[in-house]
Amino acid sequence: MRASPHGFDGRNASGRPRTQSDQHNDTAVSGGHVGAVVQAGAVHGDLHVHSPSAPGIPRQIPPAPRNFTDRETESERIGAAATAAPDDGSPRVVVLTGPGGVGKTALAASFLHAVTDSFPDGLLYSDLRGFAEDGPVDPAGVLDGFLRTMSADPARIALDPAGRAAQFRSGTAGRRMALLLDNAASAAQVRLLLPGAGAHLVLVTTRLRLAGLAADGAVFVEVDPLGRTAAARLVERVLGAERARGEAEAVERLVALCGRLPLALCAAASPLSLRPRQSVRGLADRLADERGRLARLSREEDLSVRTSLDASYAALSGAGRRLYRGLGHVAGPDTCLPAMAALSDAGAEEAEAAADELVAANLLEEHAPGRFRQHDLNRLHARRLLEDEESAAERERARRRLTDHYLDSAVNADLALNPGRWHLAPRYAEERGGQRFDGRDAALAWLEAELANLRAWVAVCRDEGRGEASWQLCEALRSLFVQRKHFDAWSETFTAGLAAARALDDPAAQAFMLDGLGVLRLHRGEPAAAREPLRASLELWTRAGHDLGRASALEDSGVAELALGAPAAAAEHFAWAMRIHRRLGRRRGIALMRRRLGEAARDRGDHPAAEGHFRAALEYFTEADEPYMRLRTLVGLAACRLATGADAGAALGDALRIAAALGADAEAAGAHVLMADAAAAEDRTADEREHLTSAASIYSRLRPPRAEEIQRRIDALPPP
Structure with missing residues (x-):
């Protein structure tokens, strides 16, 4: 290891009856809401798909500042x-x-x-x-x-x-x-x-x-303010040595007025670097006047930063000032160029030019390609300017534009991510504006990058009386939550969305939020806790006269009963939901309920009936259109055939091939275990060992306890 400059030399998918430990991972939830999902993360049914941005060794530290000095x-x-x-x-x-x-x-x-x-x-x-x-x-x-x-x-x-x-x-x-x-x-x-x-x-x-x-x-x-010499050297780096040394006395005044704070010094001096004809002395004079004015009007403990930021802001173009103020609306940790364009009511090129101006003026940092954040002192300053320079109507219009950007983009991302799911919010039918995404990976990457901002904006919309936007943002995030298991954000946003829907007295929106909270509990391995929100959801869907919502709540309630070991009760819910889908002529819903009924029959031990349901579902879930649903159904069918001593080779072969194409690691592991079971039944020990070894390799990454279980089975085999 080479020495540093500082002298630091650094050196469940197998088809067997489910257990409680499996239920945390292996709960397949709401085809009405989930649909054919094959993106990154651990998806319902313990599907694990390689992330499009799968991390290697993390390198998350912010970029080193351009003008770092001394220390x-x-x-x-x-x-x-x-x-x-x-x-x-x-x-x-x-x-x-x-x-x-x-x-x-x-x-x-x-x-x-x-x-x-x-x-x-x-x-x-x-x-x-x-x-x-x-x-x-x-x-x-x-x-x-x-x-x-x-x-x-x-x-x-x-x-x-x-x-x-x-x-x-x-x-x-x-x-x-x-x-x-x-x-x-x-x-x-x-x-x-x-x-x-x-x-x-x-x-x-x-x-x-x-x-x-x-x-x-x-x-x-x-970490104290820079010494006078170091502070002057920082100004030199910003302005250039020749220019700074030519006005050494003015630089000394500037250093004192900025309190020798790097943030203040960079904010004050950066505009001069873009204006070679303006003098440091003139800047120091303006800062002295402004500091005196603020000292008379303000009780702020440290006026150095406020004075410097005011001066830097005054030197911006009109577009730059508009964007800087607009960033005061941001509620999350960062923002991107399309959101900036919405805040500024500007085109993409104009917003990018304004962002570049703020970065050059040290008022904004591009911490990742296309993603920008502010120092918290900058954000406070921008919010003061919003109050001082924009009317309440102007501020409200900007917030509506940002809301439309977030909602339209999230809806488009959700449509790309999960096109099979039915939707409640009218925005899905309208497909308004927003960003368009080139495939599911791009949509997933955007949702992940914006999750903290969207999460914050759900609460902002609830608190500011934009209830429809609040719950509709939740709907647009649901597929992401199901796939990537963001349980904290899921609970927080849907709870806020439920409050917003109740304030609107919208029974369908309330039902959707309650259903989502019930599904969250299923994914967290809490099926008993899921019963109450799902029951309340069903009542509200009925009050709203929304048949698809009723079918979804029934399906989710059935999944809860399956997880609780009550397959007969689950089958009743699934059959009721299927009658609704048949009345509505929804072939996909019918196929999904056949798969669900197959799961219920499997858990009752009625394997011939389960096989019939799975085969009926396979007629609809083609590999081309719904590969994930076909994969799940094939695994269920194979487990049933093995349980009755029938040949499951063709179903398992297809399942492994589709799992490999999707990167569905956990489903592949489950299929390997089933193939090992088939080999064991025929005394093909070498094949059994090979499939168990493949399963253990996958489970060692995804579910270490299951890997240990498989390894014990391998160790029990006779030596090759």
């Missing part, structure tokens, strides 16, 4: 703490404390970029938003993201924060990773995110002392 002393202290990590194999925690805008994140990011090779197992990042207006993030959600980044099966991530923390410690134990926990609000928030035993480095930035972390062996590094 040698602080970097050496971080390096000294990091060097100690290999000594006892325990994580080292370094807390960088200092005022807002002093450059704590820039210091941490620069250090970690310099020592990336010292952390072969990856670098993780989270903005804990400890000083955001809407409050800090829940560390449980951060852990969910970290575990997904480390390729954990989403369906196996614990539901409670302590369970997730334990999984994270287990997953990081023995590794060598670095974490940057930005803008921490408390020691408790950080402590839940600490990795397991290993030579890890955890950098924490905060404006607070967080003395509670001393018990975890934390090293505290004070």
Whole structure:
């Protein structure tokens, strides 16, 4: 391992009766809502599909700032703490404390970029938003993201924060990773995110002392404003040495007026870098006047940042100022160019030019291609400008445009992701504007990238009286939630959507939200808890006179009964739903209920009846149109044939081929187990071993307990 510049030399799908442990992963839910889904993540039925953006070794640290200056002393202290990590194999925690805008994140990011090779197992990042207006993030959600980044099966991530923390410690134990926990609000928030035993480095930035972390062996590094010489050197980097040295006295005044804070200095000086004929002296004079005015009108503790941001804002073009103000509406952690265009009521090229202007002025950061975020002080500043410079009507129009952008884009993504599902919201029929997506992978990637923003906007719409948008956003997110198991976001958004639907007194919208909350409980392995919201959903669908909704609630209720070991009750629900589909002439719904009835008959032990239902479903679920549904049905059919001693080779062969084409790892593993069962029945030990080995290889990645079970079966076989 090469030395760093800082001297840190870093070193259930088998068809057998379901168990409670299987129900958490193997609950197939609502064909009326789910349809043919074959995208990334652990999907209902324990389907696991390779993500289009499947992570390798994570490298999440924000880009190193362009004009990072000095900080040698602080970097050496971080390096000294990091060097100690290999000594006892325990994580080292370094807390960088200092005022807002002093450059704590820039210091941490620069250090970690310099020592990336010292952390072969990856670098993780989270903005804990400890000083955001809407409050800090829940560390449980951060852990969910970290575990997904480390390729954990989403369906196996614990539901409670302590369970997730334990999984994270287990997953990081023995590794060598670095974490940057930005803008921490408390020691408790950080402590839940600490990795397991290993030579890890955890950098924490905060404006607070967080003395509670001393018990975890934390090293505290004070990050003060730059020294006068270092601050002047930063201005030189922004303006160019010749220009800065030519007005050395004015640069000294600028440094003092900006409080030697890097954020303020870059914000103030960056506009001058684009205007070579303007003098530093003129800027310093304007800043002095503005600071004096603000000091008379404001009680802000630190006027340096506000003064500098005002000056930088004044130097922007009209389009740049409009976009900067518009970013004050953003509720989530970042934004993208189409959302910026909506906020500015501008075309794509104009929005991109304005964004480039803000990036050049150090008022915005492009943290990933096409994705932008602001420092929390910038966002506060933008929100003040919104109040000062735009009327209530103008602000409302901008928020409506952003709502339309999010809703139309999410609807289009959902249509690309899951075209077989029926829809309640009228936007689906209209297919209004919004982004168009080139296939399911692109739609899934957009939904994942925007999830935090969409999640925040569901709550904004509920709180601001845009109830229809709130629940319709939830509907557009449902397929994503089913496929990627974002349980926290699912619960939060559908609870908000339900409140919005109740405020509207819309029984169909309420029914959809309740059904979604019931399905969530099924996916979390809580079928008994699913009964009540599903019952309430069915009542509301009936009140609304919505037959498709009734069929879906009946199907989901049947799935709950299956999971609870009541196949006869499940069959009644499925048969009732099928009668509705037949009356409506919905061939797909009929086929899906035949598959469901096959599952119920299988669980009752009536394998001939189950085989008849599965075969009827296969007539509709073709490989070309519905490969996932065909795969599920083939596995069910094969299990039934094996149970009666019939040949299942053709069905299993087709299932394995389709699973391979879809990247459906868990379904492939289940098929291999069934093929091993068939081989065992015929005393073909070599074939049995081969299929069990293939299944164990897959389960070792997806479900380690099942892998251990399969390995015990392999070990029990006679030697080859």
